[in-house]
Amino acid sequence: MASLARLRVSRRLPQLARAxxxxxxxxxxxxxxxxxxxxxxxxLHEDSFRGYQCDIPDLEVEVTKDQLLGMYKQMTTMRxxxxxxxxLYKAKLIRGFCHLAIGQEAVSVGMEAGITPEDRVITSYRxxxxxxxxxxxxxxxxxxxxxxxxxxxxxxxxxxxIFTPSFFGGNGxxxxxxxxxxxxxxxxxxxxxxxxxxxxxxxxxxxxxQVFEAYxxxxxxxxxxxxVCENNKYGMGTSAERSSSNTEYFTRGDxxxxxxxxxxxxxxxxxxVKYARKWTVEDKKxxxxxxxxxxxxxxxxxxxxxxxxxxxxxxxxxxSTQDPxxxxxxxxxxxxxATEQELKQLDKNAKAEVDAAVEEAKASPEPLxxxxxxxxxxxxTEPPYMRGREREEGSTTxxxxxxxxxxxx
Amino acid sequence: xxPTRRIPTLVSRPRRSFSKPFQRHNSSxxxxxxxxxxLPSIANSKLLRTTRERSLRTQGLSWNDEQAExxxxxxxxxxxxxxxxxxxxxxxLTKDDNAVVFGEDIAFGGVFRCTMGLAEEFGRERVFNxxxxxxxxxxxxxxxxxxxxxxxxxxxxxxxxxxxxDQLVNEAAKIRYRSGGQYNVGGLTIRTPTMSVGHGGLxxxxxxxxxxxxxxxxxxxxxxxxxQVKGLLLSAIRDPNPVIFMEPKILYRSAIEQVPIDxxxxxxxxxETLVEGSDLTLLTWGTPVYHCETALHMLNDPPxxxxxxxxxxxxxxxxxxxxxxxxxxxxxxxxxxxxxxxGRLVIxxxxxxxxxxxxxxxxxxxxRCFLRLSAPVKRITGWDTPVALQYEKFYIPDAVRIVDGLxxxxxx
Numbered sequence: 001m002a003s004l005a006r007l008r009v010s011r012r013l014p015q016l017a018r019a020x021x022x023x024x025x026x027x028x029x030x031x032x033x034x035x036x037x038x039x040x041x042x043x044l045h046e047d048s049f050r051g052y053q054c055d056i057p058d059l060e061v062e063v064t065k066d067q068l069l070g071m072y073k074q075m076t077t078m079r080x081x082x083x084x085x086x087x088l089y090k091a092k093l094i095r096g097f098c099h100l101a102i103g104q105e106a107v108s109v110g111m112e113a114g115i116t117p118e119d120r121v122i123t124s125y126r127x128x129x130x131x132x133x134x135x136x137x138x139x140x141x142x143x144x145x146x147x148x149x150x151x152x153x154x155x156x157x158x159x160x161x162i163f164t165p166s167f168f169g170g171n172g173x174x175x176x177x178x179x180x181x182x183x184x185x186x187x188x189x190x191x192x193x194x195x196x197x198x199x200x201x202x203x204x205x206x207x208x209x210q211v212f213e214a215y216x217x218x219x220x221x222x223x224x225x226x227x228v229c230e231n232n233k234y235g236m237g238t239s240a241e242r243s244s245s246n247t248e249y250f251t252r253g254d255x256x257x258x259x260x261x262x263x264x265x266x267x268x269x270x271x272x273v274k275y276a277r278k279w280t281v282e283d284k285k286x287x288x289x290x291x292x293x294x295x296x297x298x299x300x301x302x303x304x305x306x307x308x309x310x311x312x313x314x315x316x317x318x319x320s321t322q323d324p325x326x327x328x329x330x331x332x333x334x335x336x337x338a339t340e341q342e343l344k345q346l347d348k349n350a351k352a353e354v355d356a357a358v359e360e361a362k363a364s365p366e367p368l369x370x371x372x373x374x375x376x377x378x379x380x381t382e383p384p385y386m387r388g389r390e391r392e393e394g395s396t397t398x399x400x401x402x403x404x405x406x407x408x409x
Numbered sequence: 410x411x412p413t414r415r416i417p418t419l420v421s422r423p424r425r426s427f428s429k430p431f432q433r434h435n436s437s438x439x440x441x442x443x444x445x446x447x448l449p450s451i452a453n454s455k456l457l458r459t460t461r462e463r464s465l466r467t468q469g470l471s472w473n474d475e476q477a478e479x480x481x482x483x484x485x486x487x488x489x490x491x492x493x494x495x496x497x498x499x500x501x502l503t504k505d506d507n508a509v510v511f512g513e514d515i516a517f518g519g520v521f522r523c524t525m526g527l528a529e530e531f532g533r534e535r536v537f538n539x540x541x542x543x544x545x546x547x548x549x550x551x552x553x554x555x556x557x558x559x560x561x562x563x564x565x566x567x568x569x570x571x572x573x574x575d576q577l578v579n580e581a582a583k584i585r586y587r588s589g590g591q592y593n594v595g596g597l598t599i600r601t602p603t604m605s606v607g608h609g610g611l612x613x614x615x616x617x618x619x620x621x622x623x624x625x626x627x628x629x630x631x632x633x634x635x636x637q638v639k640g641l642l643l644s645a646i647r648d649p650n651p652v653i654f655m656e657p658k659i660l661y662r663s664a665i666e667q668v669p670i671d672x673x674x675x676x677x678x679x680x681e682t683l684v685e686g687s688d689l690t691l692l693t694w695g696t697p698v699y700h701c702e703t704a705l706h707m708l709n710d711p712p713x714x715x716x717x718x719x720x721x722x723x724x725x726x727x728x729x730x731x732x733x734x735x736x737x738x739x740x741x742x743x744x745x746x747x748x749x750x751x752g753r754l755v756i757x758x759x760x761x762x763x764x765x766x767x768x769x770x771x772x773x774x775x776x777r778c779f780l781r782l783s784a785p786v787k788r789i790t791g792w793d794t795p796v797a798l799q800y801e802k803f804y805i806p807d808a809v810r811i812v813d814g815l816x817x818x819x820x821x
Contacts, residue, residue, distance in 0.1 A: 095608035095798065096608050096609065096610040096613070096798045097609070097610065097612075097613055147798055147799035155799055156797050156798075156799065156800075157610075157611070157797075157798070158610045158611070158798040158799075160612070161611070172568075172611065172612035172613075173568075173569065173571075173572070173612065174541045174569075175541070175542075176572075204540070204541040205541060207540030207541055207542045207545070208540075208541060208542050208544075208545075208572075209542060209544050209545060209572075210544075210572070235540070235541050236513060236514050236541065237514040237517065237538075238513070238514055238516075238538045238540075242538060243538065243539075243540045243541070244540065303520070304520075308517055308518075309517060366799060367799055367800075372792070372794060372797070372800050372803065373794065376793075376794060376795075
C-alpha cells in the first residue's frame with residue numbers, strides 16, 4: 001500500500017510542482033563553516049530539481065573550498081576560450097561554422113565535476129568546453145578552429161570535430177550523436193565497465209526522431225546511458241515553446257525517468273550529474289534523462305546575431321541576473337572562501353592562459369598537403385586507386401595548382 | 410598533367426553562329442579566393458542578364474498569366490538569388506491556396522533570407538517553423554502532398570538531407586508506383602541550399618545531388634542565377650512530380666540579375682546552351698557555371714602564370730558551355746547533340762567524382778556518341794575526400810583545374 005501511495009503522489013507531482021527556478025545564486029550555507037579546509041554543507045533551493053518518475057537528489061550538499069574554486073577557474077577559463085574563439089572568428093581567422101557555449105558553462109563544468117575519467121561523453125556541435133575538460137587543451141581547440149596542425153583533429157575537422165579518448169566529439173548533425181551515445185553505453189555494459197555514457201543534445205535536437213529511437217533502445221536494454229538535454233530555450237532561432245509540444249524535456253523518455261535541473265547553479269548541476277551516475281552505474285537502474293535549464297548568450301552560431309527571435313533585454317536580463325559564473329562568484333565571496341581580489345587574479349590567469357594558447361595555436365602551421373588524402377581509410381588499407389590521390393589527377397594537379405596560385409598572387 | 414605530346418591544330422568543324430561574348434579578361438581569378446569565399450568572377454559575369462531587355466529574352470521563358478503573348482509591358486526588378494526564391498514563393502503562395510512553406514527557422518527568413526517577410530505576408534498558418542527534424546519535415550511534407558496540398562519544405566542545408574533520405578527515396582519517389590497510381594506526392598517541393606560556400610567544411614559544403622540520381626520518381630533541379638531560380642522554382646512547385654530544388658548557396662547574394670516580376674516558368678528537364686562552340690562541350694550546373702566561364706577567359710587569354718601551359722594553338726578553341734539545370738531527368742538529347750558536333754566532353758561538378766552525376770553522363774554519352782568522340786570524356790570534380798574545411802578551395806574544381814582539363818581534352 002505504501003508503494004501505491006507513493007506512485008500516486010509522484011504521478012500527480014508534475015502538475016502540482018512549481019516551475020524550476022534558474023537563479024545561479026540561491027544556494028545557502030546550511031550552517032556557517034568553522035574550518036574552511038574541511039568539507040561543509042550547503043542547501044540548494046528547493047526548486048532546483050523536478051523529478052519525473054524518480055525522487056530528486058538531496059538538497060543538502062557537501063562541498064569543499066577547493067572544489068568551488070576549481071570550478072570557478074574552469075568556468076572562467078572556458079568562457080575566456082569561447083570569447084577568444086568569438087574574436088578570432090570576427091577577425092576572419094576562424095572560418096566555417098562555430099557554435100559557442102557562453103552562458104552554459106555550468107553544464108560542462110558541472111558535468112566534469114560529477115563524473116569520472118572512465119565515463120564517456122558525446123555531444124552536439126556546441127562542444128568546445130567538453131573537449132578541453134575531457135582531457136583536451138585550449139590550444140588544441142583553438143588550433144582546430146583555426147585549422148592548424150596543433151588542433152585536436154590536426155586541423156582537418158574544425159569546430160564541430162574535436163575528440164579525446166573519453167569524449168566522442170561534437171557532431172555536426174542535429175541529434176545524430178544521441179543514438180551513438182546509446183551505442184557507447186551498450187559497449188560499456190557489455191564489457192562490464194562501471195561507467196556511464198552521457199549523451200548530450202539540445203532542446204532543438206530533442207525533436208529528432210532518432211533521439212526517441214535511442215531512448216527506446218536504451219530503456220529496452222537497460223543501458224547505463226544518461227540522456228542530457230541542454231535546454232538553452234532556443235533550437236537555433238525557434239523557441240522551445242514554438243518547436244516542442246512538450247517543453248518538459250525531462251518527461252519525454254516515456255518509461256525513462258527524468259530529472260529537470262537548474263542548469264545555471266553549478267552546485268545543482270554537479271549534484272544532478274552525480275545522481276545520474278549513481279542511478280546508472282551503482283544502482284544499475286538503466287537510462288535516465290537529465291534536463292539542464294540553461295541559456296546561451298550568443299546566437300546559435302557565429303552567423304546568427306541571436307537577437308531576431310528574442311529581445312536584447314531578455315539576453316541582458318539573463319546575463320545580469322542568472323549568470324552561472326557570477327552566481328558561483330557570489331557563493332565564494334559570501335561564504336568567505338576567497339576575496340574579490342583573489343578571484344580577479346583567477347580571472348587574469350584564465351585570460352593569460354587562453355591568450356598564450358591562442359598565440360601558440362596561431363603559430364602552428366596549416367595541415368600538410370598530403371594529409372588531404374589521409375585518414376579516409378585505415379592507414380595501410382587504403383584502396384590502390386582513389387580519386388583525388390592518384391598522381392595525374394590528384395597531387396600533381398593540386399601541387400601545380402598551388403604553385404600557380406602563388407605565382408599569380 | 411598539362412599535355413606536352415600531340416598538340417594538333419584543331420580540325421575546323423562547321424561553326425554555328427557565335428559572336429565572341431567575352432571581351433574582358435579578369436586576371437584576378439588565378440589568385441586565391443578572398444577569405445569571404447565569394448566568387449571573384451561572378452560580379453562581372455556575362456552570363457547574368459543585368460538588363461531588362463536581356464532578361465525578357467531569357468530562353469524558354471513562358472509567361473503564366475492572361476497577357477501571355479505580350480512582352481512589351483513586362484517589368485523587371487534587380488534581384489539576387491535569395492530574393493528570386495522569395496519572389497517565386499510569394500507567387501506560389503498567392504496563386505495556390507493549398508501552398509504552404511515550412512522548414513527550420515524559415516518564419517523569420519531562414520538562414521539565407523529566402524523566406525523574408527513571407528510569414529507576415531501570408532500568415533503563420535501558411536509559413537511556419539518546424540522542429541529540427543529533417544526526417545520529420547520530409548515525412549510531414551509527403552503526407553501533406555498525399556492529401557493534394559502543395560508543401561514547399563526547406564531542408565536548411567543539403568548536407569542535412571541525409572536524415573530525410575529514406576523518406577525522399579523510399580516514400581516520395583516510389584509512392585505513385587507502389588500505389589499503382591492511386592496516390593502521388595506531385596505537389597511536393599523540397600528546397601535546399603547546396604554546394605560549397607568557401608568555408609563550409611564537412612557538413613555545410615556538400616553537393617548531394619548524385620545520391621538522388623537513381624531515385625526514379627523524383628526530379629532534381631539546380632539553378633544558376635536569379636532568373637533561372639524563379640522560373641525553375643515555379644515550375645518545380647507546379648510540376649506534378651516531387652522535386653528536389655537545390656540552390657547553390659554561394660550564389661544567394663553574389664548572383665544578381667534583372668528578374669521579370671510577373672509569373673513565369675522555365676522548362677524542367679532541359680539543358681541550356683550558354684555559349685555556343687564547336688570544338689568541345691563543357692557541361693556543368695550550379696556554381697561551377699561561373700568557374701567555367703572564367704576558365705574560358707583563361708583559355709582565350711591566359712594570365713602570365715598560366716600562359717606557358719596553354720599552347721597557342723588551343724587558345725582560339727570554341728568551347729560550347731552548357732548548363733544542365735535538371736539533374737534528374739537530365740537532358741541527354743541536348744548533350745548528345747552537342748557532343749556529336751564537338752567530339753569532346755568535359756563535365757564539371759563539385760561533388761566527388763566516384764559515382765557522381767558526371768559518371769552517369771559520361772557513360773551515357775560514350776554509348777551514344779562513341780564513334781564521334783575525339784577524346785575520352787573528362788570529369789573535373791571534387792575529390793573523393795570529405796569536403797574538409799581547411800582544404801576546401803583545393804577540393805572545389807576551380808577555373809585553373811577546368812582550364813587544365815580543357816587543354817588536356819583539346820590536345821588529346
